Amino acid sequence: MEANRLWHDPVVEIYANAITPGVCCSAAAYDLANRRWYQLNIGDGVEPSVEWRHNLRLAEVPDDDWLSSTVEKHIQAYYSTTSTPPPWNTINTNSSGSPATFEVLEEPLVRRPIIEKFIYGHRPSDKLPTTRFDQLREKTYLSRGADYCLWNSRKCVFKRIEFDCDVESHENEIRTREAIIECLAQNPEAASKDLNREMESRFNVVPVLAVVLHDETSNWIVSQHGDDEDPEYSSNHVAGILLPYAGRSLDLLSAAASDGSGIPPSTSPSMSSPSMTARVPISEEQLLDLACGIQNLSNCGIVHGDICYWNTILTHPDSTESLATRLLLIDMGDVAPDYQDDFDALGTLLLWCLSHSAAVLNDDKGMKRIVIAAALLKDGDISRAIGVLSPSKSVRSKLKRSFSTTEETVKRRRHCK
16 A cells, blocks of 8 residues: 555455456456555356357356455455555455455556656746655545545645546646636736635635655556656656645535435535435525636636536635635536536536525525526526626625736637547
8 A cells, every 4th residue: 555545445446357268357456445456366267168158157257346345345354354454466266255365466467557647847837836745644535536635734635647547637637727827927916915815716716736746656657758758857747636625525515415424435426316415505605606706717718627516615614714615616627528618517506506505495586596597607698697696796796806817818728639
């Protein structure tokens, strides 16, 4: 297990399951919660024959759920007995799951290495600070690709590059934050203040505290630098980004409200019905504040690309300097499939919040304003939508002054490939 990491009950997913004559199957299993690869070999010793190719025989091969639960069972059993992570990375058993033997194979034979790379922090145009992977303390599982951690004694979220496919999205997220910084620099009032606070205050965007550079741990394989890469900066490979812990996403809050339990360890969209989840503490004022922030992003020519309830967090009073809870955006930079635009997505989010907030549902006039504002957003008219949500101009001015740059036009950044 990687250094500076706290143990978490295993959460295993199967990423490959090769059916091999004489072995039955060999599965590549990844423990998301502890960021470690395992190999599971199911060895019933079936030899290549007509029987092997028969559908009835193939139907006996365990499915991914059985494979993942088998790996979880053995990992958890070892930890429960020893209070230490297992030293082995390979499990050998049969289709009944018992008996099982364990062995240690060379890591390159078991893991799926991250080969794609993104280098950051060595160019004058790189605007975000950097830190090293080994500076993150007490990492613990939050979700697929995200950990809680401590950095400089501050509670943060480490959004990590876990697979090759994550590299491009992390680069896009970094470049989008840089675009916001460029926009802030064009406003004399904002440029003279703390840019992270201004990003959060004016744009309702959770800032990136630092880009995390890895130290070539076992999860990363760094190939020899190419012709276009300066070997002097070969240690500037990005492992992920570090964000302040600001609160819970709306899907986690709605899932917890629906069953009365604690927050589940996942950030995947909740599928609970509105009737079961009308308990998320969202107010009309928070929706107005969010709409103003998204309008400010648009004024700078910046597109979030995936505004939705699982990419929106409700701040915790202890996580920000503001006493008021607010709605902030995360995971920006990649444009979601079939995504129309930020205004349309905000309209959809408003309707989701309408059906999940008891405070809004109990306010007939507020409900009507939100429905009208959502319709206006679907038509692309965010100014009128904000006007509908604002009880008065004075209320809006207290929430957030409209942001504009010294340039009349700003190049629109979509990060579409």
